[in-house]
Amino acid sequence: xxxxxxxxxLYEPPGPKTRRRTTAATTVAVVLLAILxxxxxxxxxxxxxxxxxxxxxxxxxxxxxxxxxxxxxTVQAALTGSxxxxxxxxxxxxxxxxxxxxxxxxCTALIEFTRGVPTLLFIYFxxxxxxxxxxxxxxxxxxxxxxxxxxxxxxxxxxxSGVNAVPRGQTEAALSLGLGxxxxxxxxxxxxxxxxxxxxxxxxxxxxxxxxxxxxIVSCADLMQNAxxxxxxxxxxxxxxxxxxxxxxxxxxxxxxxxxVWAKKAERxxxxxxxxx
Amino acid sequence: MGISELLEKYGDRYLQALLMxxxxxxxxxxxxxxxxxxxxxxxVCPIKPLRGFGxxxxxxxRNIPGAALLILLVYALPYLKITLSYYACVLIATxxxxxxxxxxxxxxxxxxxxxxxxxxxxxxxxxxxxxIRRIVIPQALRSSVLPxxxxxxxxxxxxxxxxxxxxxxMELTGLVSYINTHATGGVMAFVISAALYCLTALxxxxxxxWIDRKVRIIR
Numbered sequence: 001x002x003x004x005x006x007x008x009x010l011y012e013p014p015g016p017k018t019r020r021r022t023t024a025a026t027t028v029a030v031v032l033l034a035i036l037x038x039x040x041x042x043x044x045x046x047x048x049x050x051x052x053x054x055x056x057x058x059x060x061x062x063x064x065x066x067x068x069x070x071x072x073x074t075v076q077a078a079l080t081g082s083x084x085x086x087x088x089x090x091x092x093x094x095x096x097x098x099x100x101x102x103x104x105x106x107c108t109a110l111i112e113f114t115r116g117v118p119t120l121l122f123i124y125f126x127x128x129x130x131x132x133x134x135x136x137x138x139x140x141x142x143x144x145x146x147x148x149x150x151x152x153x154x155x156x157x158x159x160x161s162g163v164n165a166v167p168r169g170q171t172e173a174a175l176s177l178g179l180g181x182x183x184x185x186x187x188x189x190x191x192x193x194x195x196x197x198x199x200x201x202x203x204x205x206x207x208x209x210x211x212x213x214x215x216x217i218v219s220c221a222d223l224m225q226n227a228x229x230x231x232x233x234x235x236x237x238x239x240x241x242x243x244x245x246x247x248x249x250x251x252x253x254x255x256x257x258x259x260x261v262w263a264k265k266a267e268r269x270x271x272x273x274x275x276x277x
Numbered sequence: 278m279g280i281s282e283l284l285e286k287y288g289d290r291y292l293q294a295l296l297m298x299x300x301x302x303x304x305x306x307x308x309x310x311x312x313x314x315x316x317x318x319x320x321v322c323p324i325k326p327l328r329g330f331g332x333x334x335x336x337x338x339r340n341i342p343g344a345a346l347l348i349l350l351v352y353a354l355p356y357l358k359i360t361l362s363y364y365a366c367v368l369i370a371t372x373x374x375x376x377x378x379x380x381x382x383x384x385x386x387x388x389x390x391x392x393x394x395x396x397x398x399x400x401x402x403x404x405x406x407x408x409i410r411r412i413v414i415p416q417a418l419r420s421s422v423l424p425x426x427x428x429x430x431x432x433x434x435x436x437x438x439x440x441x442x443x444x445x446x447m448e449l450t451g452l453v454s455y456i457n458t459h460a461t462g463g464v465m466a467f468v469i470s471a472a473l474y475c476l477t478a479l480x481x482x483x484x485x486x487w488i489d490r491k492v493r494i495i496r
Contacts, residue, residue: 010408011323118437206340245346
């Protein structure tokens with residue numbers, strides 16, 4: 001029997017007594033949640049935050065265009081950062097599985113280092129120290145590079161687990177066909193490994209996207225920074241930050257859903273391949 | 278500045294900052310674990326609205342960037358006539374976000390439990406809460422030690438959010454930006470903080486895999 005989620009088998013079909021009790025509890029829960037919602041809205045109301053002057057400008061196109069511009073910078077930074085972290089992570093992963101002992105130690109240390117240090121520390125490093133060395137970066141790279149570096153260790157580990165998940169038979173078959181080590185890796189192992197780890201790569205994209213919210217530190221005009229400009233224009237802090245937070249949540253939610261869907265699809269395909277074999 | 282000069286001048290502060298980071302991490306992770314368990318129970322309970330609430334909670338705090346949440350807590354809440362101390366804001370942000378991930382890990386930990394066990398529990402006449410407390414949660418916790426270890430490390434990294442508000446005493450990230458804006462601490466100031474973070478993460482990782490070996494359920 002195929003099991004889906006623990007939610008589906010924690011209880012059996014309820015009898016009349018349980019059903020009554022569940023209905024009662026559901027009613028109480030609905031009332032409690034309604035009270036919670038009411039209290040929140042009431043707090044907005046009594047502090048005057050529902051007044052139209054805090055929300056009317058969301059009806060203007062210029063507001064959304066400005067937020068959209070910021071969002072595009074955010075998306076660009078997140079995609080570029082993820083791209084760079086993928087390349088760095090790939091190199092670290094290749095270094096870690098090599099035979100050379102020194103290279104292996106260095107790559108392992110770098111992976112642990114980037115995984116154990118907060119992104120903010122990297123951002124402050126690029127913000128405060130890098131300019132002292134005379135290396136002038138613009139605001140975009142000051143946020144993108146630290147986010148990429150901070151993510152590359154996790155990407156390396158994800159890729160490594162993907163490579164390990166490729167069945168040994170694939171390698172053996174390729175070797176017996178006379179493929180060299182390099183072609184074996186790039187033609188057979190790596191493409192399959194990437195397929196396995198796409199959900200973790202998407203999860204990593206979400207993390208990079210979240211990290212780019214710190215762009216205000218280096219004054220890069222991302223979504224958060226543009227929100228700040230709007231706040232000083234309209235003198236409306238709460239409503240704008242709330243809307244921006246919702247935008248972030250929706251994007252990340254969509255990405256996480258995408259990752260789930262991919263994982264489910266891959267699982268189904270693997271299941272189908274196994275039953276065919 | 279060289280490392281000896283830095284340690285001489287700021288050594289005490291580094292120690293304080295390390296203790297602050299540890300304190301924030303321990304407190305927020307314990308609370309996150311607790312709330313994560315409660316939310317997970319809500320998400321599997323038979324009462325539909327509570328399930329929905331649990332799912333909603335997890336999706337919100339799993340997807341909101343830490344900076345956005347902290348800014349809302351620090352700067353937006355006062356507009357609703359709710360003013361919290363900086364420490365409280367940082368703590369709330371570093372509890373809410375990991376608690377949602379904690380619930381996700383527990384959910385996948387639960388999915389490793391054999392349905393037969395649930396049936397056995399029901400056959401023995403256990404109520405829903407008894408079953409959750411004695412059968413489901415213990416096993417979910419035991420089989421999610423490694424993800425929880427990673428979560429603890431992530432939580433420690435999240436406490437660096439505290440550097441975005443004027444929190445005293447400072448934690449490790451705040452201290453570095455303080456040193457570098459008041460003097461040219463240079464690369465070394467960063468290296469010390471980074472090393473302290475990494476060592477902590479390393480210890481947590483080791484402890485986690487040791488606990489995992491002890492408690493993992495071999496199926």
